Amino acid sequence: MPQLNGGGGDDLGANDEMISFKDEGEQEEKISENSSAERDLADVKSSLVNESETNQNSSSDSEAERRPPPRSESFRDKTRESLEEAAKRQDGGLFKSPPYPGYPFIMIPDLTSPYLPNGSLSPTARTYLQMKWPLLDVQAGSLQSRQALKDARSPSPAHIVSNKVPVVQHPHHVHPLTPLITYSNEHFTPGNPPPHLQADVDPKTGIPRPPHPSDISPYYPLSPGTVGQIPHPLGWLVPQQGQPVYPITTGGFRHPYPTALTVNASMSSLLSSRFPHHMVPPHHSLHTTGIPHPAIVTSNVKQESSHSDIGSLNSSKHQDAKKEEEKKKQPHIKKPLNAFMLYMKEMRAKVVAECTLKESAAINQILGRRWHALSREEQAKYYELARKERQLHMQLYPGWSARDNYAGNYQGKKKKRKREKQAGEGNEHREYFPNPCLSLPPITDLSAPKKCRARFGLDQQNNWCGPCRRKKKCIRYIQGEGSCASPPSSDGSLLDSPPISPSMVSPSPSSKESKPQTEQMQPLSLTMKPPPLLSSSQHQHLSMAPPPPLALLDNSGPCKTSGSAHNGSLDPSDMSLSRPTGSASSRPTSACHSHSLLPSSATTQPLSLVTKSID
DNA sequence: TGCCCTTTGAAGTAG
């Protein structure tokens, strides 16, 4: 991977400092162009979600009724339209700008499924496939090509192979930065064959395949002929040759829904393939390849629900023992990943490579910023994925509840008790970026500074409190004052706080000065969430009115990259999302150390980390 | 070994 050195040293710190992401610059540009378009981020987000929901609604209105949510044509059509549109847009500037991502491409998840406990592959091992519409209609049956592909492929993880997940890989057109996971809506297609349809079984593997190519979603990238065995980030989620992947019966689960999913053959096979035998609910038509479902961590299916149902016998008295036992025995069904998590999984490796950082906390900060820098469409992609994953999860584990994973921690029980922050602290505004890579000079609102780490940065650890040095909870952080070393500015900003990290602060001396300055440095300072204290009305107001200081912060990186033709598809609203506010004027136009991190990525994933004041 | 850090988002709980 291209190191981010912008001139910078190889060492982490230096490097980080210098890193800037082009995409941010692009984002900024957008912002500047659309400064007026500020919208409430929250609204935007919700709109994204809604869109996604909407898409699916057409197909799944009454999902509850028809358990096997038919994912529908409508959705498919829409998606296809979107894709086509995207493709068209890209024609002009083809990958110059972050093509929107995903559409034309398929992201193949690394072999290590997020849920697979023992993933053997590195997270980075992700392949992005380009989707070509034309390929979509490939007949599923082409064993030949499939075989060929198979042969050509290097050995895949056993589970994968066994599953024979068909994925088409087009090495040549892979776009590094814009992976997209495509779902085959088919999975949910109402018309899917009933379980018994396993009839269409892969002769070789014995694994059921999609009944008919025709069912394959139009944009389903995988052509049977070119099937590869690549896992998807949502690996288990990835359709196999257009077949529904998820349907699973709830054998050992709580069945909130009566029909519990009409599992369709493909799903069954998928599930079976993902679950170890013992994990698979006693169930009829599941295939057992011994592959656990990603969401299941332990060896046994968490059947608490069913257990509870069945045996309320075990009442409280056994609970403790029971819990322990369950802990050990029961598999832990993990929460489905949300949009951001999906994004993180996908991008983490990239960021790591760029920054040479390995610390997840730092990486996550970067990713968080990048996330905000994403265009609406890009985020929408992930929201959609997340939505699907949730649906899938729901189907797989109808009785599962997030509460199940609380482990009794809620309200102060056992483990992780995250920071005890009190209301008032308002962390939301914290903007410090310890990681040089972020280089975003931070501190925006700082009424709620973060921990010492965040406040002082890695290079000033001498200022950290003891616990912080030990990576423990910051003792200074706890208090609303939030002041570790230096008190917040009179205006509430921590601008006068010690510079975070040299790298972050960057050359510009006047950090204190100005919000504007700060703003400039703060590429993505905005959080999508409205300030906690704002009432909805206020919130709304904000969206309409000139952005509050905080909002202003957003100027992200100045680095406008060349051509950021960006996505032509973006509409003004897009910007609002990525950059809720921000005025062009405040943003430095030229100041950017943009060292492009990634040749290819640079265009797409701009995150201008470094901000230097102009002049 | 297990928690912390850090991010966003979803979902649960408490008031």
Place this chain on the structure above:
DNA sequence: CTACTTCAAAGGGCA
């Protein structure tokens, strides 16, 4: 309804 909490991933660091 609002506010708050937990947990998803990740991996280095620490007790």
